Amino acid sequence: MATIYEEMRAEELDAAIAELEAEVEKTKARGLALDMARGKPSPAQVDISRPMLDLISSGADLTDEGVDCSNYGCFEGIPSARRLAGEFIGVPPEQTIVLGSSSLNIMQSILIHYWEKGVPGYTPWSKVDHVKFLCPSPGYDRHFGITADLGIENIPVRMTEDGPDMDEVERLCASDDSIKGMFCVPKYSNPTGITYSDETVRRLATMQAAPDFRIVWDNAYAVHDFTDTPDELANIFDYAREAGNEDRILGVASTSKITFPGAGVAFFGSSPANVAEVASTLKVGLISANKLNQLMHTRFLPDLAAVRAHMRKHAEFLRPRFAAVERRLEEGLGGTGCATWTHPHGGYFVSFDGPEGSAKRVAALCAEMGVKLTPAGATWPYGKDPHDTNIRIAPTYPTVEELEAALDVLVLAVKLVSAQLVREARG
Numbered sequence: 001m002a003t004i005y006e007e008m009r010a011e012e013l014d015a016a017i018a019e020l021e022a023e024v025e026k027t028k029a030r031g032l033a034l035d036m037a038r039g040k041p042s043p044a045q046v047d048i049s050r051p052m053l054d055l056i057s058s059g060a061d062l063t064d065e066g067v068d069c070s071n072y073g074c075f076e077g078i079p080s081a082r083r084l085a086g087e088f089i090g091v092p093p094e095q096t097i098v099l100g101s102s103s104l105n106i107m108q109s110i111l112i113h114y115w116e117k118g119v120p121g122y123t124p125w126s127k128v129d130h131v132k133f134l135c136p137s138p139g140y141d142r143h144f145g146i147t148a149d150l151g152i153e154n155i156p157v158r159m160t161e162d163g164p165d166m167d168e169v170e171r172l173c174a175s176d177d178s179i180k181g182m183f184c185v186p187k188y189s190n191p192t193g194i195t196y197s198d199e200t201v202r203r204l205a206t207m208q209a210a211p212d213f214r215i216v217w218d219n220a221y222a223v224h225d226f227t228d229t230p231d232e233l234a235n236i237f238d239y240a241r242e243a244g245n246e247d248r249i250l251g252v253a254s255t256s257k258i259t260f261p262g263a264g265v266a267f268f269g270s271s272p273a274n275v276a277e278v279a280s281t282l283k284v285g286l287i288s289a290n291k292l293n294q295l296m297h298t299r300f301l302p303d304l305a306a307v308r309a310h311m312r313k314h315a316e317f318l319r320p321r322f323a324a325v326e327r328r329l330e331e332g333l334g335g336t337g338c339a340t341w342t343h344p345h346g347g348y349f350v351s352f353d354g355p356e357g358s359a360k361r362v363a364a365l366c367a368e369m370g371v372k373l374t375p376a377g378a379t380w381p382y383g384k385d386p387h388d389t390n391i392r393i394a395p396t397y398p399t400v401e402e403l404e405a406a407l408d409v410l411v412l413a414v415k416l417v418s419a420q421l422v423r424e425a426r427g
């Protein structure tokens with residue numbers, strides 16, 4: 001679809017640009033300082049988990065089903081927490097480990113484990129010539145950072161409405177044994193907010209790939225619904241088990257965006273063999289995780305039903321923010337042909353695409369007008385968005401009023417850059 005600026009005659013375009021430039025100058029003079037870069041809950045949203053802090057005090061019973069949480073022991077996690085982990089990841093509790101507060105940390109530890117020791121029976125990845133990982137993009141920059149840090153080559157695979165482009169994923173994995181893994185955020189993906197279709201989940205679990213190929217199944221937004229029509233995600237372990245590929249799936253999740261970011265509990269779940277293998281390495285450096293934190297969490301959120309009830313409270317904060325994004329973008333850019341954006345039913349982000357070659361300029365112009373965005377390009381491996389279109393919108397932290405002001409600035413920047421690009425292309 002042509003943009004409104006492409007359809008303008010030269011004089012009209014000049015006039016539109018002059019008007020937009022004047023608006024930009026006026027906005028700069030307002031001295032705004034707004035931030036739409038942070039994928040974290042607002043302070044008031046975090047506060048809804050404060051009652052959890054009262055559940056453990058000096059007089060509290062510190063045992064969980066016979067396990068003393070106040071002392072060393074029970075490396076895999078306390079029974080109630082492993083049960084919850086099993087519900088999150090979709091495996092029996094015995095196939096889980098409950099660790100510290102960060103799922104990202106678990107992912108890094110596991111990939112370092114394979115890097116150094118390899119999947120049992122196979123060459124350590126560090127000794128394999130040119131290891132590669134598939135990175136559905138736009139995706140989560142911190143995933144890409146783990147593999148880049150190890151010297152693994154990140155290969156972008158385009159995201160679709162149903163998940164990663166599976167024809168491409170299957171083609172690459174079937175033809176190249178040096179592709180050792182892939183990152184997936186299967187529900188309310190960061191940043192597109194889409195949920196993988198059943199067919200995508202089945203194909204990932206059953207496709208042909210290197211025998212030591214691993215999928216990091218990061219279900220960070222497993223329960224983060226905010227509409228009455230939440231997305232449903234198929235259980236990948238069911239498909240993988242049937243196909244004899246259970247070892248392929250490394251499930252992780254955490255309560256970072258359920259209780260306290262950075263102070264929640266993190267879950268790992270996989271095949272019995274993988275859990276034993278990962279535990280054997282992690283045990284070298286950890287006697288036991290913070291079981292008091294686990295206990296506090298499961299007293300607050302004993303099961304998935306309790307988690308869902310708590311998430312409904314979170315949704316009260318998120319729904320108006322996501323509605324504001326939709327409203328302001330539609331009002332500002334709907335029908336202009338300058339942009340598309342996603343309409344998630346949950347999660348923490350909206351993925352926004354402007355014209356080719358616009359994203360970096362839009363982010364810079366927003367910064368000049370006092371609005372900080374996630375750096376353009378961050379959603380692609382090595383920060384290289386091949387078409388320079390994508391911007392991740394993180395609407396959760398600002399107030400609705402701040403968010404609306406920030407979105408108006410984004411709309412203005414997208415319009416001006418879109419118009420300038422047309423004029424530049426005409427020469």
Ligand SMILES: Cc1ncc(COP(=O)(O)O)c(C=O)c1O
Pocket residue numbers: 039101102103104105140185190218220253254255256261262266
């Ligand atoms: C997809 C995804 N995975 C993991 C994390 C970080 O989780 P944790 O706090 O458990 O390390 C985030 C945080 O934004 C995320 O978006």
